[in-house]
Amino acid sequence: MGIDIMLIIGILLVIAACVLLFKLLESVSQAVLMFNIALFVILLMGGVFLFADFKAFTDSFPQKEKIVLIENNSDIASAALLKGNTPEILNPAPYAQAYQKKSFAGLIGKNQTIIVLKQAMIDKANGNYGDLQEMFSDTRMMIAEYKMGNAMIYPEPVSFKLIRFIPDQILQVKQEKK
Numbered sequence: 033m034g035i036d037i038m039l040i041i042g043i044l045l046v047i048a049a050c051v052l053l054f055k056l057l058e059s060v061s062q063a064v065l066m067f068n069i070a071l072f073v074i075l076l077m078g079g080v081f082l083f084a085d086f087k088a089f090t091d092s093f094p095q096k097e098k099i100v101l102i103e104n105n106s107d108i109a110s111a112a113l114l115k116g117n118t119p120e121i122l123n124p125a126p127y128a129q130a131y132q133k134k135s136f137a138g139l140i141g142k143n144q145t146i147i148v149l150k151q152a153m154i155d156k157a158n159g160n161y162g163d164l165q166e167m168f169s170d171t172r173m174m175i176a177e178y179k180m181g182n183a184m185i186y187p188e189p190v191s192f193k194l195i196r197f198i199p200d201q202i203l204q205v206k207q208e209k210k
Contacts, residue, residue, distance in 0.1 A: 086191035099140065101127050101148045136186045146186040153182040
């Protein structure tokens with residue numbers, strides 16, 4: 033009889049261990065499920081916010097006045113204000129000082145954007161204002177140049193801060209026809 037009691041106690045212990053393990057795994061799986069749901073909601077809200085920010089930027093970009101600065105060898109070589117189709121040449125000195133400090137806050141108006149272009153981007157446009165204007169009208173082209181480091185935008189939208197992490201395949205940019 034001693035073996036029968038030991039067998040029954042062993043079976044009861046195994047059953048108790050299984051029930052306890054099931055309860056423990058059930059609460060862990062619920063915690064994991066709740067964490068995944070919370071993470072999904074946070075990522076979804078972040079995605080909606082980023083899309084809205086990017087959409088607002090792309091919708092307003094063509095209408096905004098743009099102060100375009102040309103950077104050559106870590107210095108501002110020239111500055112122009114783009115209003116519609118006519119550029120207005122500006123004195124680059126105040127912008128050069130602000131560029132060195134990385135602070136343009138006092139130099140722009142409410143409806144303006146400062147764009148710093150590296151010489152490499154100007155070379156792509158062959159120094160032609162019309163080609164640059166075409167680049168500005170193609171938001172995807174501007175984003176590609178931004179990702180390559182050939183353009184800087186101030187004030188920098190939140191979506192642009194995160195664009196650096198988006199794979200290039202998602203932002204398929206049309207190649208220029210030559």
